[in-house]
Amino acid sequence: MQDKRCSLKEAVQMIQDGSMITFSGFTIWRRPMAAIYEMLRQGKRNLHLIEVNSGTHTEMLIGAGAVSIWESCWNGHELYGKVPYCMDRKMKSGEIIVEDYSHQHILYRMQAGAAGVPYLPTWASRGTDILNPEYDMLGKAGLRDGKNPHIPFQKFGYAPDPFYDEGEIILVPAARPDVCIIHAQQVGEEGTVRVMGQTFSDEQAAKAADKVIVIAEEIVPESYLREDPDRNLLPSYMVDAIVEVPWGAHPTGMYGCYDVDGAFINDFATASKTESGTQDWLDEWVYGVGSHEEYLDKLNVSRLMNLRTNSFYKYSTRAKRGSN
Amino acid sequence: MEKVLVQNKMYAAPGEYTAADLLAVAAAREVNNDEVVFAGTGLPVLAVMLAAQTTAPDCKVIYEAGTIGSRSTSLPSSVGDPRCVEGCSIASGLLDVFDQLQRGRVDLAFLGGAEIDQYGNVNTTVVGDYLNPDMRFPGSGGNNDINSLAKRTVFIMVQEKRRFKEEVDYLTSPGWRVRQWPSGEWMHRRQAYGKKFLGGPSAVISNMAVYRFDEETGKMYVDTLHPGITEEILQENTGFTLDFSRCRGETLPPTHEELDILYGVVDPEGIFLPKK
Numbered sequence: 001m002q003d004k005r006c007s008l009k010e011a012v013q014m015i016q017d018g019s020m021i022t023f024s025g026f027t028i029w030r031r032p033m034a035a036i037y038e039m040l041r042q043g044k045r046n047l048h049l050i051e052v053n054s055g056t057h058t059e060m061l062i063g064a065g066a067v068s069i070w071e072s073c074w075n076g077h078e079l080y081g082k083v084p085y086c087m088d089r090k091m092k093s094g095e096i097i098v099e100d101y102s103h104q105h106i107l108y109r110m111q112a113g114a115a116g117v118p119y120l121p122t123w124a125s126r127g128t129d130i131l132n133p134e135y136d137m138l139g140k141a142g143l144r145d146g147k148n149p150h151i152p153f154q155k156f157g158y159a160p161d162p163f164y165d166e167g168e169i170i171l172v173p174a175a176r177p178d179v180c181i182i183h184a185q186q187v188g189e190e191g192t193v194r195v196m197g198q199t200f201s202d203e204q205a206a207k208a209a210d211k212v213i214v215i216a217e218e219i220v221p222e223s224y225l226r227e228d229p230d231r232n233l234l235p236s237y238m239v240d241a242i243v244e245v246p247w248g249a250h251p252t253g254m255y256g257c258y259d260v261d262g263a264f265i266n267d268f269a270t271a272s273k274t275e276s277g278t279q280d281w282l283d284e285w286v287y288g289v290g291s292h293e294e295y296l297d298k299l300n301v302s303r304l305m306n307l308r309t310n311s312f313y314k315y316s317t318r319a320k321r322g323s324n
Numbered sequence: 325m326e327k328v329l330v331q332n333k334m335y336a337a338p339g340e341y342t343a344a345d346l347l348a349v350a351a352a353r354e355v356n357n358d359e360v361v362f363a364g365t366g367l368p369v370l371a372v373m374l375a376a377q378t379t380a381p382d383c384k385v386i387y388e389a390g391t392i393g394s395r396s397t398s399l400p401s402s403v404g405d406p407r408c409v410e411g412c413s414i415a416s417g418l419l420d421v422f423d424q425l426q427r428g429r430v431d432l433a434f435l436g437g438a439e440i441d442q443y444g445n446v447n448t449t450v451v452g453d454y455l456n457p458d459m460r461f462p463g464s465g466g467n468n469d470i471n472s473l474a475k476r477t478v479f480i481m482v483q484e485k486r487r488f489k490e491e492v493d494y495l496t497s498p499g500w501r502v503r504q505w506p507s508g509e510w511m512h513r514r515q516a517y518g519k520k521f522l523g524g525p526s527a528v529i530s531n532m533a534v535y536r537f538d539e540e541t542g543k544m545y546v547d548t549l550h551p552g553i554t555e556e557i558l559q560e561n562t563g564f565t566l567d568f569s570r571c572r573g574e575t576l577p578p579t580h581e582e583l584d585i586l587y588g589v590v591d592p593e594g595i596f597l598p599k600k
Contacts, residue, residue, distance in 0.1 A: 102466070104422045123520045128468055128497060313410065
């Protein structure tokens with residue numbers, strides 16, 4: 001059996017410039033941040049992101065100039081910054097194409113990809129500008145000509161319901177990403193993936209992708225994961241690379257491991273208001289550190305210990321959250 | 325028609341509560357017991373947690389990121405928070421809960437927005453021309469889906485003239501009178517959704533008033549004015565002509581008990597409600 005274990009550097013080297021990529025997690029939770037930082041250090045370019053929703057990691061990739069197409073439905077930092085400044089800037093300068101869908105649309109696009117069908121029907125969004133044909137941005141850019149296998153001929157399709165006469169239903173095209181990067185609590189030595197807490201849209205994202213890279217807080221024996229198979233999310237044969245990176249989702253939060261580092265995300269969100277602020281922040285926290293280990297050293301132990309979760313509650317009981 | 329809603333000394337006096345307190349309390353009062361409530365991040369979480377502690381102990385809360393029936397003892401700062409998992413009956417993912425939404429299982433949902441028009445159409449995507457925007461906002465998220473497919477939705481919004489508009493810059497989320505694409509024709513929501521019509525926006529709660537909708541004309545009208553707000557002040561802060569003909573009087577302020585629960589039980593850390 002091929003050993004899928006590799007270094008973070010090697011795993012990220014599997015990603016080609018121009019690839020279509022998707023990630024685990026939800027907004028500011030369980031994002032594969034160590035892999036994002038490494039992608040930036042390796043200077044990945046021209047990425048096509050497709051995400052059920054985006055977050056801090058997306059803003060970093062966009063801010064660094066690594067993204068040329070974004071298809072999703074939401075981008076921000078939740079409580080820690082409501083405006084996606086990097087996307088706003090790159091959209092206005094024409095450096096990035098933004099294609100808006102809704103949660104349900106992208107979710108069903110992933111599910112269609114995962115199920116191996118070209119599209120799925122949905123009722124969501126009737127009557128809204130998401131369906132406005134004038135706002136088909138990939139079409140406007142002339143990219144729906146079939147030359148890029150990741151870009152469907154149409155943003156949406158429509159078909160009359162042939163079974164129950166419920167009217168014309170909206171069709172969303174399958175998403176077929178090249179790579180899905182997952183950050184999980186545990187992965188087996190052979191690649192079986194266990195995700196604890198909410199699974200968000202990880203299953204659909206991973207199954208839709210051609211290649212799956214799993215970064216985990218810990219690599220554990222397969223036999224251990226097989227004691228409770230009902231808690232596992234993905235079988236090993238779907239996984240192409242496994243990497244052990246403790247704290248690899250920082251500053252996003254992770255059920256049972258560590259809480260969101262809100263102050264850190266807020267610092268980035270504030271810096272991202274300007275182009276120079278973004279570059280300075282990336283110089284300090286991404287390009288200025290050689291590895292994830294150096295990044296953790298720079299954060300320091302007491303900061304991380306404050307975020308560490310209580311093993312009963314699965315969240316940190318020490319992290320200061322509100323203003324009281 | 326009852327012009328002044330009943331008040332007595334259990335209600336807090338002006339100065340004893342903030343606009344955010346009133347928003348949370350008014351929103352919580354929209355929840356009926358036993359309903360399945362879909363909640364997004366922010367004030368909606370505050371409102372459903374307060375409702376669960378007061379008038380609707382049997383409501384079932386679904387958080388958008390995939391937890392069902394949470395019994396959180398610590399306020400989730402977002403719907404992806406591990407605090408949503410505490411005491412929940414199912415921790416799953418988005419596919420599960422959005423399938424349930426489309427299936428018609430959701431009675432009530434709370435939403436926010438950057439702009440709203442008189443038909444309850446909401447914009448959370450851009451300010452300005454979509455093709456040449458002044459400012460980009462986070463985008464639809466689940467706003468569009470939830471407003472498309474829940475039986476009732478309640479919007480919680482800040483009242484400003486530039487936010488309460490004649491027509492929204494981008495129609496992210498469907499209200500009562502919507503544009504049917506690909507033709508772009510305006511039509512009543514009931515017509516646009518056909519056999520899949522499940523309901524629509526039922527209220528807007530701002531920091532100044534509570535609005536409801538006439539389901540036939542699809543138009544918003546003023547239901548109650550928050551204490552201290554006059555018709556003139558409200559109209560000055562609205563970009564379209566308001567209908568006061570069905571106004572019932574003043575919004576009931578928070579009770580002391582509701583405030584105690586909000587600050588003592590729901591948000592003692594001051595995540596959404598900093599200490600006054």
